[in-house]
Amino acid sequence: MIYRADDSRYESMQYNRTGRSGLTLPALSLGLWHNFGDTKPLQSQRDIVRRAFDRGVTHFDLANNYGPPYGSAEANFGRILADDFGTYRDELVISSKAGYDMWPGPYGDFGSRKYLLSSLDQSLGRLGLDYVDIFYHHRPDPETPIEETASALASAVSQGKALYVGVSNYGPDDTRRMHAALAEHRVPLLIHQPRYSMFDRHIENEGLLPVLDELGVGGIVFSPLAQGLLTDRYLTGTVPDGSRAATSRFLPESRIDEGYLSRARALDAIAKDRGQTLAQLALTWVLRQPQVTSAIIGASSVEQLDQNLDALQAEPLTVAELSLIEPHAVH
Ligand code: NDP
Structure with a gap:
């Protein structure tokens, strides 16, 4: 059936300004790391993407x-875009990245100009797009001069293949250096994408958030549900078939141990007292930081997506609730 987006899609989403840029992003964004490859039915992918857009x-x-x-998530998303979203392109912010292993040999990984610009061309081909809205360097490269990586990101912008650029997994010092190197090209660093959740607070320990404030860079955090650990998925202590812990090397089953279960169950009880699910509490918690423009969630079903988006209806956390959470949220 031809897709027509819900007319009320902009009524309940909150849009936050990305640092000191002109771009706003939804408080919750959808990530396609898992659940959008060739191992998942295209129809379930399409249902999730449509529902997300219908909700802003x-x-x-x-x-x-x-x-x-x-490459298959970009190819599948490209198909969904072509089939369903042709008329909505200007209402979408689509990002891609390069920086981890992509193809064999010395030119398919890390941060060289050679890798970044050819990878971006390949991404555009798979997505069926002329440009992405945000192109990221996916992780810092200790070997490549940061000036070279910056010059590749700046070229992506000057060639019209990316509207904005960002970095991911950079520490505070490298973030400052990239910001300065891009400034040489008159290209602003739009956004930083770090991991952040109640189970991973390294950016608080490293002092990244004040640096984003100072530089006027937005923050978009990934894995805010700790890949499903901060949901009811594993609370019984068993690993459901088809879950990320059962299927992905990125979430080993060994993570579901007694220490995890006691922390997660304590947080679940706090969530219940607020009338939230654990997943919703975890999202309210990351969004409390003013530097967090958006949190990127994953979802393997429309039901999960809906539950997560409903977190935006919650009251902010009180000081008393934050201190109840504190002992269970790992530093
Ligand atoms: P989350 O922490 O949101 O984990 C998503 C997973 O949690 C889902 O796949 C699902 O697992 C489970 N889940 C989600 N909602 C619910 C719910 N309501 N109830 C029960 N289980 C739920 O994020 P991701 O780890 O998926 O990362 C999100 C995005 O962040 C990625 O898609 C990617 O875009 C980005 N990212 C960026 C990285 C980087 O280096 N820049 C690295 C990692 C991610 P299940 O499949 O078991 O149902």
């Missing part, structure tokens, strides 16, 4: 190697 999620986050196999 304008931002979809990809990378060259999302799948499996690598």
Whole structure:
């Protein structure tokens, strides 16, 4: 059936300004790292993407190697875009990245100009797009001079293949250096994409958030549900068939241990007292930081997506609730 987006899609989503830029992003964005490769039915992918947009999620986050196999999430999303979203392109913010392993040999990984610009061309081909809205360097490269990586990102912008650029997984010092290197090209660093959740607070320990404030860079955090650990998925202590812990090397089953279960169950009780699910509490918690423009969630079903988006209806956390959470949220 031909897709027509819900006319009320902009009524309940909150849009936040990305640093000191002109771009706003939805408080919750959808990531296509898992659940959008060739191992998942295209129809379930299409249902999730349509539902997200119908509820005001304008931002979809990809990378060259999302799948499996690598590249297939971009190809599948490209198909959905072509079939369903042709008339909505200007209402969408689509990102991709390069920086991790993508193809064999020395030119398919890390941060060289050679890798980044050829990877971006490949991503555009798979997505069927002339440009992405945001192109990221996916992780810092200790070997490549940051000036070279910056010059590749700046070229992507000057060639019209990316509207904005960002970095992911950079520490505070490298973020400052990239910001300065891009400024030499008069290209602003729009956004930083770090991991952040109640189970991973390294950006608080490293002092990244004040640096984003100072530089006027937005923050978009990934894995805010700790890949499903901060949901009811594993609370019984068993690993359901088809879940990420059962299927992905990125979430080993060994993570579901007694220490995890006692923390997650304590947080679940706090969530219940607020009338929320654990997933919703986890999202309210990351969004409390003013530097967090958006949180990128994953979802393997429309039901999960709906539950997560409903988190935006919640009251902010009180000081008393934050201190109840504190002992269970790992530093
Ligand atoms: P989350 O922490 O949101 O985990 C998503 C997973 O949690 C889902 O696949 C699902 O797992 C489970 N889940 C989600 N909602 C619910 C719910 N309501 N109830 C029960 N289970 C639920 O994020 P991701 O780890 O998926 O990362 C999100 C995005 O962030 C990625 O798609 C990507 O765009 C980006 N990212 C960026 C990285 C980077 O280096 N820049 C690295 C990693 C991610 P299940 O499949 O078991 O149902």
